Amino acid sequence: MDFKNKNVLITGASRGIGKATAMAFAAKGASVGINYRSNTEEAQNTLDSLAGDGHQLFQKDIGQKKAAKELIQEFISEFGSLDVLVNNAGISIFHDLEEVDFDTWAHAWENTFKTNLFAVANLCYWAAKAMIPHGGGRIINVSSRGAFRGEPTKPAYGASKAALNSMSQSLAKKLAPHKIYVGVVAPGFTETEMAAVTLTPAERDNLLRESPFKRMAQPKEVAHAILFLASEGAEYSSGTIIDVNGASYLRS
Ligand SMILES: NC(=O)c1ccc[n+]([C@@H]2O[C@H](COP(=O)([O-])OP(=O)(O)OC[C@H]3O[C@@H](n4cnc5c(N)ncnc54)[C@H](OP(=O)(O)O)[C@@H]3O)[C@@H](O)[C@H]2O)c1
Known part of the structure; x- marks a missing residue:
């Protein structure tokens, strides 16, 4: 996979899966824009760890309605064009129906949808508007196994x-x-x-029992699938959802 001369914007790339994805794209020659919300020190560490040069930080809370247009415009004014958008930023809020009051419940639904869905919809809108006159591009969205198997203590996240x-x-x-x-x-x-943050020690033990690999995924394994979907030759895989869950949940 070669991403030389490709401009890639990744949301939530200061740490975790976004960071691993930024490192993987940079190692393949891409120029990478690292979006993050608040932790500038962590984002700067990620920037410093990327191979090559010309990468940049973009601090923006994508949960704000006006942020999507501003982020895409700022990226394009720095890089000239947008070839790949990775919508990775996401939040996961505990709101067990048996344990939380109504305000906490409603707040969790609003915040989760604002970041995990509405922000992505808005970013897709502005990214598409920028990509169309340039002859196309790629958008990769980071979802979750929870969409398929249910999230009993975080139903807004699964939904x-x-x-x-x-x-x-x-x-x-x-x-x-x-x-x-x-x-x-x-x-x-x-x-x-x-x-x-979201797993109790008991939940962690339980999930390791569920996994035939007896371990969690490493961020770079998720990044690998993201790069595949963004690569030349993967065009006909558009619309695909790639599971990266170590065969722990197999959907038909
Ligand atoms: N980890 C898992 O087990 C798992 C499993 C399935 C799916 N996923 C999905 O994978 C994606 C990445 O997860 P992760 O585990 O790498 O997350 P993480 O370690 O919590 O990192 C989240 C990143 O998103 C950024 N972010 C959060 N809200 C933002 C906002 N409103 N605007 C801009 N940036 C924001 C954070 O920046 P700041 O630090 O500056 O706030 C950080 O860079 C998420 O969509 C998540 O749902 C994760």
């Missing part, structure tokens, strides 16, 4: 990722005539801060 899958497939159909290819990667538990 947001299921909606993300559906939206991605609708856009794959809509944008194919413009040579914009849309793919989805759906990881299972992956060794990042998100997994560390």
Whole structure:
């Protein structure tokens, strides 16, 4: 896979899966824009760890409605064009129906959908508007195994990722005539801060028992699938959802 002369924007790339994806694209020659929300020190460390040069940071809270247009415009004014957008940023909020009050429940649904779905929809809109006059591009959205198997203590998270899958497939159909290819990667538990924060030790033991690999995914294994969908030759895989869950949940 070769991404020389390709300009790649990755949301939520200061750490975790986004960071591993930024490192993988940079190692293959891409110029990478690292979006993050708040942790500039961490984002700067990620920037410093990338191979090659010309990479840049873009601080923006994508949960804000105006952020999508600003982020795409700022990226294009720095890089000249956008070849690949990876919508990776996501949040996961615990809101067990048996344990939370209504305000907490409603707040979790609003915030989760704002970041995991509405922000991605808005970014897809502005990215497509920028890619169409340039002859096309690629959009890769990071979903989750939770979209398929249910998330009993974080139902908004599962629902947001299921909606993300559906939206991605609708856009794959809509944008194919413009040579914009849309793919989805759906990881299972992956060794990042998100997994560390959301899993209790008992849940962690349980999930390792569920996994025939007896381990979580490494961020670079998720990045590998993202790069595949963004690569030359993967065009006809548009609309695909690639599971990266170590055969822990097999859907038909
Ligand atoms: N880890 C897993 O087990 C797992 C499993 C399935 C799917 N996923 C999905 O994979 C993606 C990445 O997860 P991860 O585990 O790597 O997450 P993570 O370690 O929690 O990192 C999240 C990244 O997203 C950024 N971010 C969060 N909200 C943002 C916002 N509103 N605007 C801009 N950036 C924002 C964070 O930046 P700041 O630090 O600056 O806030 C950080 O760079 C998510 O979509 C997640 O749902 C993860």
